[in-house]
Amino acid sequence: MSATTADRPVxxxxxxxxxxxxxxxxxxxxxxxxxxGGAVLLILVLLSVFLPFFLSHAPNAIDLTxxxxxxxxDHLLGTDSSGRDVLARLMVAGRVSLSVGIVAVAxxxxxxxxxxGLGGYFGGLIDGVVMRLADMVLSFPSIIVIIxxxxxxxxxxxxxxxxxxxxxxxxxxxxxxxxxxxxxxxEFVTASRATGASNSRIIFRHVLPNAITPxxxxxxxxxxxxxxxxxxxxxxxxxxxxxxxxxxNMLNAAQSITIIEEMPWLWLPPGIMIVxxxxxxxxVGDGFRDALDPRAKx
Amino acid sequence: MGRFLLRxxxxxxxxxxxxxxxxxxxxxxxxxxxxxxxxxxxxAANMGPEWVEAQKEQLGLNDPAPVRYLKWLGQTAQGNLxxxxxxxxxxxxxxxxxxxxxxxLMLTVLIVSVLVGVPLGVLSALRQYxxxxxxxxxxxxxxxxxxxxxxxxxxxYIFSLKLDWFPAAxxxxxxxxxxFLDSLRYMVLPASVLGLAQAAPIIRYTxxxxxxTITQEYVTVARAKGLAxxxxxxxxxxxxxxxxxVTIIALDVPRLLGxxxxxxxxxxxxxxxxxxxxxxxxxxxxxxxxxxxxxxxxILLSNLLADAIYSIVDPRIRYG
Numbered sequence: 001m002s003a004t005t006a007d008r009p010v011x012x013x014x015x016x017x018x019x020x021x022x023x024x025x026x027x028x029x030x031x032x033x034x035x036x037g038g039a040v041l042l043i044l045v046l047l048s049v050f051l052p053f054f055l056s057h058a059p060n061a062i063d064l065t066x067x068x069x070x071x072x073x074d075h076l077l078g079t080d081s082s083g084r085d086v087l088a089r090l091m092v093a094g095r096v097s098l099s100v101g102i103v104a105v106a107x108x109x110x111x112x113x114x115x116x117g118l119g120g121y122f123g124g125l126i127d128g129v130v131m132r133l134a135d136m137v138l139s140f141p142s143i144i145v146i147i148x149x150x151x152x153x154x155x156x157x158x159x160x161x162x163x164x165x166x167x168x169x170x171x172x173x174x175x176x177x178x179x180x181x182x183x184x185x186x187e188f189v190t191a192s193r194a195t196g197a198s199n200s201r202i203i204f205r206h207v208l209p210n211a212i213t214p215x216x217x218x219x220x221x222x223x224x225x226x227x228x229x230x231x232x233x234x235x236x237x238x239x240x241x242x243x244x245x246x247x248x249n250m251l252n253a254a255q256s257i258t259i260i261e262e263m264p265w266l267w268l269p270p271g272i273m274i275v276x277x278x279x280x281x282x283x284v285g286d287g288f289r290d291a292l293d294p295r296a297k298x
Numbered sequence: 299m300g301r302f303l304l305r306x307x308x309x310x311x312x313x314x315x316x317x318x319x320x321x322x323x324x325x326x327x328x329x330x331x332x333x334x335x336x337x338x339x340x341x342a343a344n345m346g347p348e349w350v351e352a353q354k355e356q357l358g359l360n361d362p363a364p365v366r367y368l369k370w371l372g373q374t375a376q377g378n379l380x381x382x383x384x385x386x387x388x389x390x391x392x393x394x395x396x397x398x399x400x401x402x403l404m405l406t407v408l409i410v411s412v413l414v415g416v417p418l419g420v421l422s423a424l425r426q427y428x429x430x431x432x433x434x435x436x437x438x439x440x441x442x443x444x445x446x447x448x449x450x451x452x453x454x455y456i457f458s459l460k461l462d463w464f465p466a467a468x469x470x471x472x473x474x475x476x477x478f479l480d481s482l483r484y485m486v487l488p489a490s491v492l493g494l495a496q497a498a499p500i501i502r503y504t505x506x507x508x509x510x511t512i513t514q515e516y517v518t519v520a521r522a523k524g525l526a527x528x529x530x531x532x533x534x535x536x537x538x539x540x541x542x543x544v545t546i547i548a549l550d551v552p553r554l555l556g557x558x559x560x561x562x563x564x565x566x567x568x569x570x571x572x573x574x575x576x577x578x579x580x581x582x583x584x585x586x587x588x589x590x591x592x593x594x595x596x597i598l599l600s601n602l603l604a605d606a607i608y609s610i611v612d613p614r615i616r617y618g
Binding site for chain 2: 132133135136138139140141142143144145147148149151152153224228231232235236237238248251254255257260261264267271274275278279282283286
């Protein structure tokens with residue numbers, strides 16, 4: 001960041017933007033798929049947050065007279081086996097999936113950044129312990145461990161977020177550790193230390209801000225992963241529990257051969273929503289990677 | 299070679315020990331205790347609480363946690379994983395008959411994904427920025443974004459229900475001889491779902507790795523010698539490009555194992571994964587712990603195998 005400011009001529013007349021290195025947004029915009037992904041994601045978020053207020057059916061309202069109605073008329077996307085409106089459920093399920101993604105990733109980014117930062121900055125025993133811990137968690141057969149823990153703690157949305165968060169930190173820790181290892185040897189850190197700056201000042205003012213970009217990229221991809229994991233857990237019946245809707249448990253309720261063959265409105269929409277959300281987040285992550293890290297040429 | 303592997307093995311020992319410790323803690327968080335769960339409720343009621351306490355004492359349930367951990371570890375090391383809460387069969391026996399179907403599925407997926415992924419990766423690299431390169435990139439993004447169970451439902455809809463080419467569930471046709479061809483038909487759909495997800499990173503890494511080696515000097519030298527282009531690519535560039543890919547494949551085994559759990563459930567594949575799900579539903583924690591342990595060992599072994607293959611294909615590693 002500071003380099004761009006220094007390189008820019010001090011005296012400029014008129015519009016200088018054409019001569020400047022492209023800023024973040026300009027670099028992001030070049031990635032067509034990332035822009036499209038961002039737009040789709042925004043629409044999904046807005047729809048799932050606001051659309052339920054405008055629908056005439058509540059997501060959990062059971063109407064036994066409307067058993068597995070095909071799309072059309074009063075119910076735009078039909079009804080499920082309890083006569084609940086599929087569209088309304090689809091939208092509130094979006095809130096669940098997206099918030100699981102955000103919260104779970106926030107948890108593991110926090111853990112990973114702290115542990116990886118400590119290991120990378122201080123090295124030695126701390127580093128050894130943190131990295132062995134990371135090895136251990138990575139050696140866990142994660143989905144089996146997750147369903148085990150969730151089934152013991154009780155399957156619900158909070159525990160799903162917690163467990164995904166607790167199992168997901170090692171890659172972030174490795175990333176942050178690597179950044180800290182190289183950054184702590186850089187001249188500006190040595191200079192700062194020479195002026196008598198404390199460790200915490202060096203970490204928070206100089207090292208962390210420079211280490212954060214790969215974390216942002218990893219966290220974006222991580223959100224996509226977390227949404228997939230929540231969907232899988234709910235699909236297996238170990239995640240969000242009905243009547244609360246999630247895309248995964250809507251698919252869980254649609255597992256029978258009869259439904260797959262004759263009632264596509266019960267299983268295609270939630271699946272397509274998961275694909276749309278995860279794909280667009282992945283594209284956004286790819287755009288971030290290209291924009292934030294110009295060195296990483298694909 | 300032997301010393302190198304021994305060193306790696308010694309490093310994975312504390313990791314395995316740590317895993318068993320965490321497993322034990324998790325098992326202790328489970329509601330109820332194995333003894334109460336194993337006792338006939340009627341008998342326990344007749345004999346009174348003293349008898350229940352005596353049983354617990356005898357089985358060491360009142361020992362402090364570290365002692366119980368060591369006892370449990372000793373039993374586990376001897377292959378005694380306890381008994382199922384549900385049908386009282388030994389856990390090792392229950393898991394034992396489920397290991398082979400899972401391993402069979404995983405091996406098939408690994409082999410197919412390498413056979414498909416590596417050539418496509420090479421193609422993608424040799425035709426960089428061509429339409430096929432873009433197509434493979436997009437497919438790669440799609441395969442990591444589609445939930446495996448949703449893809450499985452789609453394939454069941456098309457290939458089992460509409461076209462009736464492949465069966466939607468099971469491993470063999472019931473009541474018929476277990477022939478290889480018969481089992482192959484059951485294998486196609488689950489293996490395809492898992493194989494797609496597994497091949498995508500292989501394609502990507504093969505492409506990146508080959509693009510990197512192709513600019514190396516020894517490749518230029520091989521070309522300058524007048525070797526045929528195919529020979530240069532296969533014998534010189536690809537051979538070195540494959541080194542990091544071996545690691546990618548082995549490090550991806552945990553993800554494959556996770557995918558197998560879900561896919562076994564969808565296709566009623568009689569492996570460890572569907573046993574795990576059944577044990578979760580039946581709250582059969584002893585079986586669940588056993589599966590966790592076996593799966594962790596499988597992952598450690600695959601890491602070790604990666605190290606071994608790595609040191610064979612790249613002799614420099616052994617002295618690192």
